[in-house]
Amino acid sequence: MWSGILPAVTTKFKEDDSLDHAEMERCFGLQIDAGVDGLIVAGSLGEGPMLTQEERIDVYRTAKAAAGKRPVLVTVAEASTTAACAMAKKAAQAGADGLMVVPSPIYHTDARETEANLRAIAAAGDLPVMIYSNRVAYRVDVTPQLMADLADDARFVAIKESSDDIRRTTEIINHLGDRYAVLTGVDNLAFEALSVGATGWVAGLVVAFPKETVAIWQLMQAGRRDEALAIYRWFRPLLDLDVSTYLVQNIKLAEALAIKSTERVRGPRLPLAGERRAEVERVIRAAIETRPSLPTLEIAA
Template identity: 70%
Template sequence: MWSGIFPAVTTKFTADDQIDHAEMERCMALLIEAGCDGLIMAGSLGEGPMLSHDEKLAILKTAQGVAGGRPVLLTVNEAATRDAVSLARKAAAAGADGLMLVPSPIYHTDPEETVDTMRTVTSAGGLPVMIYSNRVAYRVDVTVPILEQLAKDDLFVAIKESSDDIRRTTDVINAFGDRFDVFTGVDNLACEALMMGAVGWVAGLVTAFPRETVAIYRLIQAGRHAEALEIYRWFRPLLDLDVSTYLVQNIKLAEVHAIGSNERVRMPRQPLRGERREMVERTIKDCLAKRPKLPEF
């Protein structure tokens, strides 16, 4: 159902901590112009847990106006299942093309709780769902046995595989064939996962480097692996910035240098400072200085 590059879009804020819809439109237009295949709003990188339901729905509307008919998914990452149900229903009413569903971001559900929660939210929304499996950040692992139960419901169509185990891509494909659209959700494992059969990439650094991200995906799909690897090896120091407690600040700082955006975040986050900022900024500037010329694809 879904494939390709789906950016996990950053949320832009004004100086007085309101949603900066104009800047979001500008930044998302760059993604669409570069050839991205969909947009995912209010996820981890989008600071979703810091947004109200009204803000998330407003962001969804802004994305729909830019996407040009490409699928726009809203992330459901609420702590309480009843709140997740409420947001899923609101997203459906607002015309979302699907949901990216975090099983339980605060309470670490056991397998039975994980299945019941995901079924409850999905049933309420009635929309296609991308399962977000991220045992590193959220301590809930959507394993192959759990997927076996969820596979009985046709609304579960995709999985964002962020277990940090590259073997999991093959495990899911071996178990289910093409039943689920497998997306990689770890930037610095993306090339590996795509070569192992993942059909999409929920990408982070794409928000600052959209053309390079799209190029890697399309070159791999065309079997031009050597060309994709050359770009990916240049990209790796930047992609490593996605695998961090400070991924939001890291990537927003990359957006400052690469696309002229801002690095405003919502508290309790604060922009990077001190040695950490110097290190990240040095990585960004070094990679920009060596930015490769992209082949035709």
């Protein structure tokens, strides 16, 4: 159902910490103009856990207005199943095209609990679901066997594979064939995942460098692997910024430098400072200075 480049977009704030819908509209528009295949709001990069459920729906509405016919997914990442089901219902009522669901990020569920949690959320929202499997950040591993156990519910349509083990993409495909769309969720494993059969990329640095991200995907689809790899090699130092405790601050700084956006974050986060900021800024500026020329590619409307 979902494939290609789906940015996990950032949430923009004004100086008073309220939502900056005008800036989000501008930034989301840059993604759509570059040819992305959909948007995902209120994820980890979107500071979803720092937003109220009502704010998440407001961000969704702004994204949907920018996305037009392209799908917009709302992230569900709640400590309790009750709260997650409530969020899923609100997203459905607002017209969301689907959900990206994180198993409980606070209590580290076992396989039985994870299955029950995911089934309850899917039933509550009654929308297509992308399961976010990220054992590194959330300590809950949605294994290929668990995916097989959930396969009888047609609402589960896709996996955001973020185990940080490139072998997992092949394991899912070997175990389940094409039952699920498998999208990589680790920026600095994207080329590798696409090379072994991933059908898309839930991307982070795309929010600052949309054209380069889309170019890698489209070149891979066209069989122009060497051209895609050349861009990816240039991109790698930037993509490493996504695999960090400070990914939100890192990527918002990239947006500030590359697309002239803001880097405001919601507390307890603070913008980068000191030596850490200097190093991240060095990486971003070096990439901007050596930005590659992109081949001519058709971008689907």
